[in-house]
Amino acid sequence: MPIRPLDETDYPGVQALHHAVGWPARSLAGWRWLHSNPARLGIDAPAGWVADTDDGALAGHLGNLVQRFHHRGRTLYGATGFSIIVLPGARGQGQRLIRAFNSQPGLFARWTFNANTVSQPLYARHGMMPWPEQTHALKLGWPVAPLPLILGKTLKTLHGIAPGPVSRLKEQLMNDRLGRAVRLTLPQGVSLLEDVSDNSSYAAFWSALCAEDRLLSDRSPATLRWRLADPDQTQAPLLLAVQRDGAMVGYAMAQMAKGNILEPPVLEIVDLEALADHSDAVPLLVKALKAAAKQLGAAKLRLPVVSPLQLERLGALAGSARREGGWGHCHVIFEDETTRDAWSPTPWDGDQGFCLRPVPLSQDAREPRPLVAAVSHSKA
Known part of the structure; x- marks a missing residue:
């Protein structure tokens, strides 16, 4: 062959x-x-x-x-x-x-940040090492609706006992918030990111991020617009920004997904970045996403790729998360070793942004449905 x-x-x-x-x-x-x-x-x-x-x-x-x-x-x-x-x-x-x-x-490197338990041994045989060393097997999850998570685990157990009958079930653990634009409540200081044009505050944020001494995957406005144009999305990704003194200092991108017919919907973090002098924007954004997850009908918020830098920035919020994963889902082979210490990957660098299974929503229009109808702010 x-x-x-x-x-x-x-x-x-x-x-x-x-x-x-x-x-x-x-x-x-x-x-x-x-x-x-x-x-x-x-x-x-x-x-x-x-x-x-x-x-x-x-x-x-x-x-x-x-x-x-x-x-x-x-x-x-x-x-x-x-x-x-x-x-x-x-x-x-x-x-x-x-x-x-x-x-x-x-x-400079080749990698996978989404290896499953079956495929992950293959990569080591080809010189791809588990990386980042401290976090290559870690995912973080923040539950917001425990009951659907429990039911999902029960259905998974039943599938192991009777895979035929369970596989013939229709889509499970859907809810009436899915596919409906909601009034989103965000913490003070966090807003929707709606303008990703070349002259936007996001463009200025990207330029400031590039000026830092870090290896960064291209998040330019043009590249972000290309990512957002994925025609298989059933709901538009959620983009959030932290603005301070008239400038954008942090942003997050998250997508609603549903792994299979037996799992509950999850809000998956696809990207999470902040300027070095505003590292506290990272936990603020995660708190906002956690609140949004419940409002959007997700059972939990998940960060599927974690770096040591992100763990440090998340602080106590990382300690409140469930430690998921447990196998080496991140593997890398470097050709340019000078890049290793400068790179703190997020899920943006992996395939999560385009390999997630969208929440199955029936729709006639080709455009993905908006997640948010309006925004209000909480004091917290």
Whole structure:
């Protein structure tokens, strides 16, 4: 079975692979959107790789999301692998796909921040180390509705006992807040981020962030607008900002998701950043997101990629979270070792922003539904 770069004509076959393993499948428009990734096009990198069977079908896939990074005036490129799928009859193709991913030139590093318990041993065999050392197996979760979480665990247990009957259930643990624009109550100092134009306060925040001595994945207004244009979203991501003295000093991006038919909805943090002199904006944003999660119908707020810097910034709020994960879901191979200590990744650097399963909402319009109808502020 040959391994070759992914072509746009392969997208129906990639959809079929996702359906075969029960993973959320992108629309063809969604795959074309990923194909249009400006960073990938900038270095003419493959959009991924596939394994062909003898009859021309696809037996395996590994996606390749290239990202542009900035550090000390330099522009660097790195890539995260995603959606590695190998059918049972294609033994050994997973390792060949990872080798193809790790062999692409011109990158300071290659990584996955979303490995599952089955795939994570594969990465170590290919020289990818668990990283960050202290937090590579950690996710943080803040429950806001305990009952749906308990019911979700019960359904998961029942699935292990009787997978056939449970798999035939319809979507479980939905609620009437999902898909409805809510009046969001935010803490003082936190506001909705609605303008991501090139002349916005967000653009000034991004310029200030780039001036710091850190390795940062491109969050420029143009890149953020591209991310927000994902056609497979059923609800627009929630963007929050902290403004002080007329300037933006921190921001967060979160998406509503539902892992499968048996799990409750979760508000997933996709990005969380603040200027160095305003580190206290990070726990403020998480408190705002935690309040928003309940109002939006989520059972919990989750931070699926955690760095030591984020743990430090979260302070006592990290201690109040449930420690999730437990396996090495973050693996990296560095080509430029000088970048390691300068990089504090968030889920933005991984595949969480586009591999999350959207909350299944029926809608006629193509545009994703807004999450928020209006905003009020609390004193806390």
